[in-house]
Amino acid sequence: MICSISTSTSTSRRSTSNWLEKLRSSKGFSSSSTDLDLEQFLTHNNNNINIMPISPPTNLERSDSNPTKTEEGIIIENPRPEKQLFSCILSNVLAELFIMGGKIGPKKKKCSRKQTHPSLCLPLDPPSDFSTTTTNCGNALPLLSKKDGASPMSDDNSGFGLGKELGGDHHQLKLVENLNFAEEEEEKDKGFGNLSGFSRTEVTVIDTSFASWKFEKMLFRKKNVWKVRDKKGGKMMSSWKKKNKRKASIVDSGNVRSGIGEVKKPKILDGRCGLSKKGSEEAFKEGYYENNQSQPASRKISDTLGEALKQKQAILDSGNGCSSVVLIKNMPTGKKSEASIPRSCPKSTQRQLKV
C-alpha cells in the first residue's frame, strides 16, 4: 500500500514530500536535500541508518521477483512460500495419517518440487484417465522411474508437463487424440512386435481359389525371409487381445486376492501416471482393455473418459483441489481397506511423495 501511494499520483507525491520534510526535520537533516529523490536520499544516508525496520517501498515494488530480505532474514524467491509450506506440512500430516510406514521427513526440496504447480495436478487432463485403476498405476510406475531420474522437470505433476510430453512425443499425441489410431499402433507394436527389422508392405491380393477372392495382406520382408499376415484381425489381433486379456485377468485376480474383489479402485490416479510416456501408455492400454473386455476393441473411450471426469470433478469439488490431497482422499481409509490395498498402491503413493 505504501508503495502504491508513494508512486502513483501527484497528491501522493505531495504527501510523500511532506512526510519526508517532517522526517528530515525530525532527524535534523538539512532542507537542501529536498531536491534529492528518495532513492538518492536513502543511498546517500544509508551509512547513517543503523537499522532499517522496513525495506524501502520502491525497492519492494521494483524487485518483485528478486530475492528479498525479510525481517527473519530468510531469502524467499517468490510470494508463494507460505502456501507451499502449508501444503507441504498438510500433505506430510496426511501421509503420516494414512500411509503405513510411509513417514516422510520434511525435506524442503521435495515439498517445493511437489508444490510448484499444485493446481495442475487436477485430474482434468484426459490422459490421466487412460488408466482407471490404481493397479495400472502400479504397473506404470516402474517405467516412470527412469524418467524421474533423467529429467526432474518432466516429473512435474503439471498438465503442462504432460502437454509438453505429448507434444514432443508423436505416439503419445496420437494416443490422446485418436484412440482408434492408437489401437492400430498398439496392434502394430504388440502384434507385429516380433517382426522388428522387417520391412512392411501392404498388398491387395486376388486369389480366385479363395472364397473371398480379394483381400488385403501385410507382407514382412527381411532379405529373403517373407512373412505374410492378415492386414487386420485374424491371428494377430486375437493373440494381441489374448495377451491383454491375460494381463487384465492377472490384475483382476490380484484384486480378488487382495480382498477388493469387484470394488473398483479409485479412478483418480497419480498425475504422473498420465505424465509418463510409457507409463501412461501402459496404464491406458490395460485400463482400457480391462474395462472393455466384453466389447469390441474399436469402441471409443470418450464415454468412459467423460464419466471418469465427472466423478473426479465431483471429488475435486468436495475437496480443496490440492494434488496430494486429492490422491490420498481416494485411497481407502478404513482399516479393512488398508489391509486390502494392493502392493502397488502404497508404492506408487510413496513414490509420489518421496521423489
Next chain:
Amino acid sequence: MGPIRGQKKKRKVDKKMEPSDMVSGSSEETSTDWFDALAKKIASNLDSSLSRGLDSFESIFNMSRRTFEYVCSLAREHMMVKTHFAFSNGKPMSLHDQVALALRRLSSGSSLISIGDSFGTHHSTVSQVTWRFVEAIERKGLHHIRWPSTEKELTEIKSKFEQIGGLPNCCGAIDTTHIVMLLSTSEPRTDVWLDTKENHSMPLQAIVGPNLKFLDIFTGFPGKLNEISLLRYTTFYNKCQKGERLNGKKVKLSEEAELQEYIVGDAAYALLPWLLTPYPEKELSETKANFNKYLSATHIVAQRALTRLKDVWKMINGVMWRPDKHKLPRFILVCCILHNIVIDMEDEVLDDLPLSHQHDPVYGQEVCNSADETASASRDNLALYLCGRRHP
C-alpha cells in the same frame, strides 16, 4: 423433406435412364447405329494414322458385338447406378459408350488423355468410367474364372489335355507372368517389387485349361517373390497339399503304378505329387527327354494364354506408369475375366489372334531343383508310360 428430396432424385435418375436405355438397346440395329456414331467420333478425334485399323468393331474392342452386348449386360446394373458421366460436349454417356470407353482403355493400353481425346471426353472421366467397369465386371463376371467343380468338367479338361499334349489325367498348366511397372523413386519400399530382372513388377500366376481359359489366378504380391515362393502363398497350393483339390480319379499307368490328378509347370516350379515339372538335367535319357517334350507340349497352353492376355489387354502389357498397387490386381483380374468371357462366348475373334507363347520375353527360365520323392516316382512312371506310347 428428406424423403421428398429422395423421390425427386430418383425420378430424375429414372428420367435420365430413359434415353440411355434407348441408346443401349439390345437390338442389333440400335447397336449398329451406336457403333457407327462412335466410330465416326473416334475417327474425327484421332489423326488418320492413329485411327487406321480401327474401322471394325473387333479391331477396336478385341471382341465381337455379341460378346460386347454380353459384357454390357454384366456391367449394366453397376454402371447405370450413376449416370453423370458425359462427353465434353455435355451429352450423357450411354451404357454402351461407357463400356466401350472402358474396354478401349483396357485393350489399347493408351494413356487416359489419348483415350479421352479419341472419345471426346476428359481423361478423368476415362479413369472413373474404367474403374466403374472394373468393379462391375468383378462383381458380375467372376464366375468366368473358377476351378472346375464337377467331375464332368474335369473329365472334359483331362481329355482335351490328352489330345493336345498326350499327358493323361492332366488338369491344367501353371505359369507366371510379370506385369511390369514404373514406380516413383520417392515411393517407400519399392525394392520389394524388384524382380530378378531388376524390374518393378507384379507377378500373375495362372492355371490354364486346354482351351487357354484361366481356371485359377493369383496376383497382387510383389515381384521379388519368384514362382515357387508365390505358389506357396496361394489357396490352390494349400488345397492341393491338403488333398482338397486334384484328388479325383487316378489313372492306372501299369499294374503297379497309378497317376493322380496333376497340373504341369515349367522348371521354375518344384516337383510335387500334384505338380509335374520337366527333368532339369541337361544330359537326359531318351525316356526323360521324351517326357519333357510331352510336358512342354501341354505346358504351352499356359504360355499361350498369358501371351494372349497381354496381347489383347494391352493395359497390363508393357510398362505401367506408377500404377496404384492396390488397384492393379483388380485390373489384372478383370482382364483375365474378359479373356475368359471371349473364350466362353466362342468368339470368332479368337481365330484371328496369333498363338505366340512369349508372354515374358525378357525373363529367362528359372530352375527349381526341389523335388518330392513321391512325385519323382510318379514322374518316372509317367515317363516310362509315355515312352511306350511315343505320341507327341
